[in-house]
Amino acid sequence: IKLGLQDKLYLGNLDAKRDWGFAGDYVEAMWLMLQQDKADDYVVATGESHSVREFTNLAFGHAGIELEWKGEGVHEKGIVRSLSPTAAPALRVGDTVVEIDPRYFRPTEVERLLGDYSKARRRLGWEPKVRFRELIKMMVDADMKALEELRRAQDIIRKLSNGQKV
Helix, strand or coil: CCCCCCCCEEECCCCCEECCCCHHHHHHHHHHHHCCCCCCCCCCCCCCCEEHHHHHHHHHHHCCEEEEEECCHHHCEEEEEEECCCCCCCCCCCCEEEEECHHHCCCCCCCECCCCCHHHHHHHCCCCCCCHHHHHHHHHHHHHHHHHHHHHHHHHHHHHHCCCCC
16 A cells, blocks of 8 residues: 555454464474474463554554544444655545455454463473564565565566666
8 A cells, every 4th residue: 555556455353353473483482392302282372462453553554654443343444644754655644545344254253362372481481572563563564675676676577668778
């Protein structure tokens, strides 16, 4: 949306809470499990629960887009409240950038998922290192970098196909 490659993000249940975690932390936990003399079951989690709405607010915020929410249920929309100077030039305050799509609601929705990793901490000495806000920043930064590289590649292809030098 920031780069103008998409107009809107469609989501399901904004109030669903999840235990969001970094895959790299989870791989470390798996490696520690494999180092044990005896196999056992562990919960690998962060012990924190955050809503899809909170995730969305922070992700857009990191991209320089502050959202406000209007409406209720499937009619709720994320609308641009303010933009940082580095945000999307094509966006305007008041633009709708998030809408609810009932297709993304899970038929057997669990409202809140929260893991207890105390056994992994106790027996493996493991605990998550990447916190929620840092995870979102990492994800947005990675997506922005990949999309900017894609855009540069598309520009090069366009120039080459028009007979221009690169």
